[in-house]
Amino acid sequence: MDVVSPELNSLLPDEIMDTEAIEDIPHSQPDGAAVQPEPGDDTSVPMETDTPMASENLSLCSDASSSTQHTQALTTSTATDSTFSISSASQLPISISSTSSPLLTLKPSMVTSTATTKTTDSVTGTTVSTSGLQKLTAPFTISAANHQIILNKVASAQATEAAKSAGTQPQVIKQEGQKLLVTAIGKSGQPIVLQLPHTGSKPGVSQTAGDPKSQAPQFKVVTIGGRSELKQVVGSAGNQVTTLQAQQLKAVQIAKKTPTSSAAPIKFIITKTVNSKGLSPQTSVSPVIAGRVLTQNSPGMPPRTITISEPHNTSIQSLPGKKIAISPLKTPSKVTVVSVASPTSNASQKSVALPVNVALGQQILTVQQSTSASPVKVAASQATTQNIKPVQSVAVGGVGGSQFKTIIPLATQPNVQQIQVPGSRFHYVRLVTATTASSTGQPSGPSTSSIQTAKPMVVSTGAVRMSVPIVQAQTIKQVAPKPLTSAAVVTTTQTQQRLIMPATPLPQIQPNFTNLPPGTVLAPAPGGGNVGYAVVPAQYVTQLQQSPFVTLASSSNFPASTGIQTQARLPLNGLSTAEATSRPRKPCNCTKSQCLKLYCDCFANGEFCNNCNCNNCFNNLEHETERLKAIKTCLDRNPEAFKPKIGKGKEGESDRRHSKGCNCKRSGCLKNYCECYEAKIMCSSICKCVGCKNFEESPERKTLMHLADAAEVRVQQQTAAKTKLSSQISDLLMRTTPVISSGGGRLPYTFVTKEVLEATCECLLEQAKKAEQTHQPQAETERLILEEFGHCLMRIISSAGKAKADCASINC
DNA sequence: GAGTTTGAAACT
DNA sequence: CAGTTTCAAACTC
Structure with a gap:
């Protein structure tokens, strides 16, 4: 299914979906994911691309169209309202929950555990049947363009069941140091290596499926896509993967894209390996950069694993754990956050709950990670401030160019896990660990079956853009007669922040949008398409990053909204939330537009006015109605009104150019009146300017640039000088303070005691007397006195140095 | 800080 | 689509 419709793509800002290095994702066959109720429906996700692509999504969704079993599993398991959980079998390790009303629960049911899973090779479009492979009923696919994140369950369901029945604790097959090699789906010879932390090979080691030599022992190779069988790359003792185990590794493509381009899709695959002995399933995900495995774990760190368990019951419980929220990145890198590691527990079992809170207003996508001793618990979208662990940063690189997934070494920085998807159309996704323990997700309620649709969310912050296709949970009861093809676009940049959430037509979607934060604007897509937009105040995005409560609760009242609104206005350490979290934005000074027209930069950027100087401002939560109307008006007038004006140019042109x-x-285009000049870009062929001097060879422009550079240099020099001076002063203070107390190494001036001063003064007076006696002119007298003063100083310094030397010798 | 200039946005 | 008006930022003094 297409997650992103061309229409939406065309509507989205280029900066949100910078398409460079992005290629179309071949459309994959529906694989069993139960997210899409109607196979035929295009899940349109607005993505900002010059060329509409269907594949720019990081979607946590699965296409259930082909899999009835999956659908059933979802139906039975989605008892929780607004919970999007992905879990397999008994212990539910991964859950994605969304506190918003739409419920998306991906939970494998026992019924499907032994079912044959069809895996579709998204690249070739071939369907691979992997018998004996447990089906991960909760398709968890994060796909950006060609990239997909696949949760693979490799374990045998029967084995797990047997182990459970036997009362034995599930054990983890994978040992520390083991590496899990996963070949790119549909691509041969392009393995994606998932390294288990620890004793594994050194980071940066590139592994190729077909190259046994390069493969260090303890590697597990999983071929995904066209090949259902597992290739055993390494045959070594200890953690070595046995053939049997290797066979048990199955790749299940949970979600899929239906890419049309020939570009090789990159899929991020999370495999779950369970041995037939009933060992607990455990999924390990390690960063891989361009085919190189990076060890993110510090020595001694237990391997970070993600355990995918299959709950027997449909109830969803929340495990205290780490919660990672997808939030806009501040870093320029494109980051997609996917997995969470919990290095803490030494217990044989580690379950990681990955609840993703995706509200329909879901500015936040939270992945909860918990380390639970209880393997049987089903993760709910509950997060606790405690137990927040450092998360891994995973970068997924393009399969075609950068054949391997790029995984950024996960710093120990807590709460953040990043997945970089170069070449992906979702550019930047960051999962931020939520900080509160409050349950954001609605525990499994008696809610009825829900229809989940892929919901791409694009978030960009400054240079960072985030595009997170999110599986949108949406209850059928409440809303759409048919599956929604909605997408959430969240953009937050330093110059602009906005959250645009493509949604189904307003009449259909609005009931669910009660959960949207106030200020969210719903607008139908131009052309009367099935998809519209929900423009959510950017403040929410910011706040979501900060507040765990931000998760849009499933409750229809959207309780969090009030709090959010309050937070947005509350100063934080003297700064507003927006200021504290992100960017310095120039306050507007609108007087007549009520800040509801594009004259207002705040409004144009999709932001609420905050700390502005505007008069009669309606660009706030108090005037939601007006604001929504204004946004709709703007979109009606110009569907691209909220798109960044500076986007990617055509082939061969500058990377950046003004869209219009x-x-x-x-002004000659050399003043800030000119939007091109203001954006520090040169005018292009599409400009209609007169007397333009803002071109490459323009001497005026060069002069201005030189002046600007010179000014900048001066500022930098001044800053450096200040810094240096400050450093010297502080260093001086640092050095003198302890010395005085110790008595050793004192600086010369510390020897200027009262006695010394008196002696010096006597010397000066004596010199003055001499001059007076010899009838020296005043000037000469002053000179002699100053000279004497200099001599005194020299003697003081000399004495000080001698004293220091003596002191040092004594100390020695 | 007031007034002017400028060009995008809005309007006709 | 073109011309005009409105608007707020940029600029000047």
């Missing part, structure tokens, strides 16, 4: 071009008449 300027129309300057008198």
Whole structure:
């Protein structure tokens, strides 16, 4: 299914979906994911691309169209309202929950545990049947363009069941140091290596499926996509993967894209390996950068694992754990956060709950990670501030160019896990660990079966853009007669922040949008398509990053909204939330537009006015109605009104150019009146400016640039000088303070005691007397006195140095 | 800080 | 689509 419709893509800002290095994702066959109720429906996700692509999504969704079993599993398991959980079998390790009303629960049911899973090779479009492989009923696919994140369950369901029945604790097959090699789906010779932390090979080791030599022992190779069988790359003792185990590794493509381009899709695959002995399933995910495995764990750190368990019951429980929220990145890198590691427990079992809170207003996508001793618990979308662990940063690189997934070494920085998807259309996704223990997700309620649809969310912050296709949970009861093809676009940049959430047509979607934060604007997509937008105040995004409560609760009242609104206005350490979290934005000074027209930069950027100087401002939560109307009006007038004006140019042109071009008449395009010049880009062929001097060879432009550079240099020099001076002063203070107390190494001036001063003064007076006696002119007298003063100083310094030397010798 | 200039946005 | 008006930022003094 197409997660992103061309229409939506065309509507989205280019900066959100910078398409560079992005290629179309071949459309994959529906694989069993139960997220899409209607196979035929295109899940349109607005993505900002110059060329509409269907594949730019990081979608946590699965296409259930082909799998009835999956659908059933979801139906039975989605008892929780607004919970999007992905879990397999008994112990539910991964759950994605969304506190918003739409419920998406991906939970494998026992019924499907032994079912044959069809895996679709998204690249070739072939369907691979993997018998004996447990089906991960909760398709968890994060796909950006060609990239997909696949949760693979490799374990045997029967084995797990047997182990459970036997009362034995599930054990983890994978040992520390083991590496899990996963070949790119549909791509041969392009394995994706998932390294288990620890004793594994050194980071940066590139592994190729077909190259046994390069493969260090303890590697497990999983071929995903066209090949259902597991290749055993390494045959070594200890953690070595046995053939049997290797056979048990199955790749299940949970979600899929239906890419049309020839570009090789990159899929991020989380495999779960369970041995036939009933060992507890455990999924290990390690970072891989361009085919190189990076060890993120510090020595001694237990391997970070993600355990995918299959709950027997449908109830969803919340495990205290780490919660990771997808939030806009501040870093320029493109980051997609996917997995969470919990290095803490030494217990044989480690379950990681990955609840993803995706509200329909879901500015936040939270992945909860918990280390639970109880393997049987089903993760709910509950997060606790405690137990927040450092998470791994995973970067997924393009399969085609950068054949391997790029995984950024996960710093020990807590709460953040990143997955970088170069070449992906979702550019930047960051999961931020929520900080509160409050349950954001609604525990499994008696809610009825829900229809989940892929919901791409694009978030960009400054240079960072985040595109997170999110499986949108949506209850059928409440809303759409048909599956929604909605997408959430969240953009937050330093110059602009906005959250645009494509949604189904307003009449259909609005009931669910009660959960959207106030200020969210619903607008139908131009052309009367099935998809519209929900523009959510950017403050929410910011706040979501900070507050765990931000998760949009499933409750229809959207309780969090009030709090959010309050937070947005509350100063934080003297700064507003927005200021504290992100960017310095110039306050507007609107007087007549009520800040509801594009004249207002705040409004144009999709932001609420905050700390502005505007008068009669309606760009706030108090005037939701007006604001929504204004946004709709703007979109009606220009569907691209909220798109960044500076986007990627055509082939061969500058990377950045004004989307419409300027129309300057008198400024020569060398003043900030000119939007091109203001954006520090040169005018292009589409500009209609008169007397333009903002071109490459323009001497005026060069002069200005030089002046600007010179000014910048001066500022930098001044800053450096200040810094240096400050450093010297502080260093001086640091050195003198302890010395005085110790008595050794004192600086010369510390020897200027009262006695010394008196002696010096006597010397000076004596010199003055001499000059007076010899009838020296005043100037000469002053000179002699100053000279004497200099001599005194020298003697003081000399004495000080001698004293220091003596002291040092004594100490020795 | 007030006034002017400028060009995008809005309007006709 | 073109011309005009409105608007707020950029700029000047």
